[in-house]
Amino acid sequence: MDILETLETLWNGSGFKSLFTGEGWKNLIMIFVSCVLLYLGIKKKFEPLLLVGIAFGCLLVNLSYFVGGDTADALYHLDLWDNFLDPNHPDYHSYGAIMAHGGLLDILYIGVKAGVYPSLIFMGVGAMTDFGPLIANPKSLLLGAAAQMGVFLAFFGAICLGFTGQEAASIGIIGGADGPTAIFLTTKLAPHLLGAIAIAAYSYMALIPMIQPPIMKLLTTEKERQIKMEQARTVSKTEKIIFPIIVAMFVILLLPSTAPLIGCLMLGNLWRECGVTERLSDTVQNALMNIVTVFLGISVGATTAASRFLSPETIKIIVLGLTAFCFSTVGGLLVGKIMCKLSGGKINPLIGSAGVSAVPMAARVSQMEGQKANPKNFLLMHAMGPNVAGVIGSAIAAGFLLAVFK
Amino acid sequence: MFDKLTLAVEEITEVTSEAASKGDELSIPEAGVTAVFGYAVVFFGLVILMIVLYCTGAYFKSRDAKAKAAEEAAKKAAPAAPAAAAPAADQKLAPGSAGHVKLFDVPDKEAAMIMAIVADKMQTPLNELHFISIKEVK
Numbered sequence: 180m181d182i183l184e185t186l187e188t189l190w191n192g193s194g195f196k197s198l199f200t201g202e203g204w205k206n207l208i209m210i211f212v213s214c215v216l217l218y219l220g221i222k223k224k225f226e227p228l229l230l231v232g233i234a235f236g237c238l239l240v241n242l243s244y245f246v247g248g249d250t251a252d253a254l255y256h257l258d259l260w261d262n263f264l265d266p267n268h269p270d271y272h273s274y275g276a277i278m279a280h281g282g283l284l285d286i287l288y289i290g291v292k293a294g295v296y297p298s299l300i301f302m303g304v305g306a307m308t309d310f311g312p313l314i315a316n317p318k319s320l321l322l323g324a325a326a327q328m329g330v331f332l333a334f335f336g337a338i339c340l341g342f343t344g345q346e347a348a349s350i351g352i353i354g355g356a357d358g359p360t361a362i363f364l365t366t367k368l369a370p371h372l373l374g375a376i377a378i379a380a381y382s383y384m385a386l387i388p389m390i391q392p393p394i395m396k397l398l399t400t401e402k403e404r405q406i407k408m409e410q411a412r413t414v415s416k417t418e419k420i421i422f423p424i425i426v427a428m429f430v431i432l433l434l435p436s437t438a439p440l441i442g443c444l445m446l447g448n449l450w451r452e453c454g455v456t457e458r459l460s461d462t463v464q465n466a467l468m469n470i471v472t473v474f475l476g477i478s479v480g481a482t483t484a485a486s487r488f489l490s491p492e493t494i495k496i497i498v499l500g501l502t503a504f505c506f507s508t509v510g511g512l513l514v515g516k517i518m519c520k521l522s523g524g525k526i527n528p529l530i531g532s533a534g535v536s537a538v539p540m541a542a543r544v545s546q547m548e549g550q551k552a553n554p555k556n557f558l559l560m561h562a563m564g565p566n567v568a569g570v571i572g573s574a575i576a577a578g579f580l581l582a583v584f585k
Numbered sequence: 586m587f588d589k590l591t592l593a594v595e596e597i598t599e600v601t602s603e604a605a606s607k608g609d610e611l612s613i614p615e616a617g618v619t620a621v622f623g624y625a626v627v628f629f630g631l632v633i634l635m636i637v638l639y640c641t642g643a644y645f646k647s648r649d650a651k652a653k654a655a656e657e658a659a660k661k662a663a664p665a666a667p668a669a670a671a672p673a674a675d676q677k678l679a680p681g682s683a684g685h686v687k688l689f690d691v692p693d694k695e696a697a698m699i700m701a702i703v704a705d706k707m708q709t710p711l712n713e714l715h716f717i718s719i720k721e722v723k
Contacts, residue, residue, distance in 0.1 A: 313638075314638060314642065315642075317634075317635040317642065318635065320631040320632070320634055320635040320638070321628075321632070321635065323631060324627050324628045324630075324631040324632070325628075327627045330623075330624075331620035331621070331623050331624045332620070334616065334619075334623070335613075335616050335617055335620045338611050338613060338616035339613060343611070344611040344616075344619075347611070347616070412646070415649070417645065418641065418642070418645050421641060422638075425634075425638075425641065429634055430630065433630050433633075434626075434630070550706065554706060554707055555707045555708075555709065568631065571631065571634070572627055572631055575626070575627050575630045575631065576623065576627050579626045579627065580623065583619060583623070
């Protein structure tokens with residue numbers, strides 16, 4: 180055995196060599212970015228359940244996939260997925276090719292690509308959500324609708340910045356403040372932007388307690404923030420059972436493209452409320468949700484390969500995402516103010532900002548701001564109505580964009 | 586009026602379907618129309634859902650009201666028994682208490698802790714608050 184030749188072979192195949200040749204410096208930057216994301220997730224607790232997985236997926240892909248290098252041992256192959264999406268390639272829409280030639284993260288990513296993980300996450304969200312405050316006060320749905328303003332403004336802004344219709348739709352949905360919906364829509368319309376959009380969506384969701392309060396203070400008066408709302412009526416068990424069935428029938432008939440998300444959301448909620456499937460409800464809320472979160476986080480992180488992620492588009496997406504979040508909050512607050520005036524001061528406009536989904540973070544922010552203005556103010560349950568309405572609203576917005584651009 | 590509305594909807598549909606057919610090269614005015622139309626669709630969907638929820642809510646409220654009326658009528662028919670029961674219920678209340686609190690899946694100790702936290706946050710003495718029920722939200 181020629182030791183020098185073996186050493187040379189090992190060196191040529193190692194990631195260390197790839198890091199310092201060609202475009203390897205981009206991987207170095209992405210390794211640094213993944214460490215920053217890990218810090219934010221672990222130390223600052225920014226949506227840690229997903230961000231830690233996304234960050235580590237980002238680290239893994241940038242340690243193993245180098246453009247121009249040997250990609251045989253890579254965990255995720257951008258080129259395979261490019262072939263998958265190329266109508267002129269023999270591997271077009273061939274999951275078989277992915278299974279045959281892909282790495283571990285390629286195989287896990289199939290669940291994202293097929294829209295399985297986001298839908299299963301929605302099932303868990305449905306099983307964890309009490310729609311009672313929304314059923315007790317159906318007006319909350321208006322706030323959930325109003326808070327989708329950022330989605331469409333960011334969509335328009337993205338077109339102005341030169342993105343295609345599909346890309347703009349995927350960027351706009353960040354304003355829905357709903358991670359699974361953003362991932363679901365992006366994998367269908369602009370999969371090459373998935374990493375940047377998922378990271379922007381989850382980071383901004385974690386930053387809601389910092390993003391929303393200044394806008395809330397700017398758009399509402401001290402007197403409005405002090406408004407105490409009357410206790411909502413008690414919702415019967417039968418109403419809670421009927422609700423998911425009605426919503427599923429109505430929304431899916433209106434926009435069939437929302438079927439995977441709304442269908443799973445409402446099925447999860449029906450399991451929770453019907454009272455005869457407690458085992459299933461418990462599994463979906465805990466075990467299944469955790470398993471899917473593991474797969475979703477790591478496989479979304481894998482899409483942040485340096486050659487794709489490090490581009491001016493990523494910066495534009497981050498700016499547009501923040502704009503979308505801010506304007507969604509503005510939309511909810513403005514309609515909240517209108518409802519406050521029309522109700523003769525019975526509705527606290529702060530609950531409007533909870534119309535961006537981000538359950539239950541946005542509702543908590545409304546509660547905190549309301550209590551700062553008046554310590555006797557308890558807005559949490561009132562804000563939960565718009566909050567869960569926002570989940571349905573963002574799914575409808577995604578369904579519309581999917582129907583138009585698919 | 587209806588004809589004009591139909592025409593407007595047809596025009597919007599035309600613009601959005603054009604937008605759909607050329608997703609790669611969407612012009613700014615087309616994007617504007619698509620954005621406004623999309624926002625309107627979200628509102629339309631949720632407003633219709635709101636109406637449906639109001640209708641089902643009204644049905645259940647009237648059903649509850651009927652059940653309550655029937656219960657009251659039954660009580661009036663047998664007034665002696667509740668009259669005797671009422672003082673017994675009052676006797677169970679602790680001094681200064683505003684009434685009983687219903688606990689759903691919440692142990693007594695946790696309920697006491699929650700009530701203390703709420704009173705502290707509201708900066709109101711605990712004996713001035715009336716807790717109706719405490720339920721664990723899973």
